[in-house]
Amino acid sequence: xxxxxxxxxxxxxxxxxxxxxxxxxxxxxxxxxxxxxxxxxxxxxxxxxxxxxxxxxxxxxxxxxxxxxxxxxxxxxxxxxxxxxxxxxxxxxxxxxxxxxxxxxxxxxxxxxxxxxxxxxxxxxxxxxxxxxxxxxxxxxxxxxxxxxxxxxxxxxxxxxxxxxxxxxxxxxxxxxxxxxxxxxxxxxxxxxxxxxxxxxxxxxxxxxxxxxxxxxxxxxxxxxxxxxxxxxxxxxxxxx
Numbered sequence: 001x002x003x004x005x006x007x008x009x010x011x012x013x014x015x016x017x018x019x020x021x022x023x024x025x026x027x028x029x030x031x032x033x034x035x036x037x038x039x040x041x042x043x044x045x046x047x048x049x050x051x052x053x054x055x056x057x058x059x060x061x062x063x064x065x066x067x068x069x070x071x072x073x074x075x076x077x078x079x080x081x082x083x084x085x086x087x088x089x090x091x092x093x094x095x096x097x098x099x100x101x102x103x104x105x106x107x108x109x110x111x112x113x114x115x116x117x118x119x120x121x122x123x124x125x126x127x128x129x130x131x132x133x134x135x136x137x138x139x140x141x142x143x144x145x146x147x148x149x150x151x152x153x154x155x156x157x158x159x160x161x162x163x164x165x166x167x168x169x170x171x172x173x174x175x176x177x178x179x180x181x182x183x184x185x186x187x188x189x190x191x192x193x194x195x196x197x198x199x200x201x202x203x204x205x206x207x208x209x210x211x212x213x214x215x216x217x218x219x220x221x222x223x224x225x226x227x228x229x230x231x232x233x234x235x236x237x238x239x240x241x
Contacts, residue, residue, distance in 0.1 A: 113156030179231035
């Protein structure tokens with residue numbers, strides 16, 4: 001329960017998501033506590049507030065790739081933030097309202113991504129792309145229109161093409177038990193390719209890289225870090241290096 005309160009939400013009111021955030025705050029809070037949630041825009045930006053708000057908006061835009069968001073897609077988004085990132089109570093209600101406001105106002109994806117790129121380091125941008133893929137595949141299929149939006153997100157937030165492709169491979173056409181897939185690699189990858197992929201992913205998901213984004217994202221990063229290490233250890237034994 002960390003990102004909703006404190007400095008940061010006021011800062012977001014002035015960006016490309018201003019109307020989305022402002023509408024969500026207006027809908028969910030009373031006049032007596034609205035000031036506590038949304039301080040003046042001169043307040044120090046809360047990194048977790050910025051990250052999660054952008055993630056919610058981008059994930060909603062991906063779900064709207066076919067022009068609308070269905071009740072099933074809305075449920076997928078709700079469950080993602082609840083089950084994967086462990087939001088609950090007021091924060092999950094706030095996420096639901098962000099999803100609804102994004103659906104209604106339909107902000108420009110490019111503007112959202114560009115604003116996020118200005119505020120986030122490269123590891124945080126990689127993490128956001130990974131989470132966006134998880135949302136897209138939560139209903140077990142990534143449609144062509146959703147993939148096109150994911151490709152645009154990767155481009156707009158400045159992900160290098162080879163890393164965008166690795167993330168794509170990780171979530172499309174591979175089993176969760178496929179350790180090569182976990183590293184975003186084909187099963188015939190060389191030892192050097194395995195080492196390079198592991199080094200980059202271990203850096204991306206190291207908990208220290210997200211320790212300022214709140215406990216929910218730290219927990220997610222720890223789980224992914226463990227999964228990556230398990231895959232690398234298994235492949236090392238298999239290839240004997």
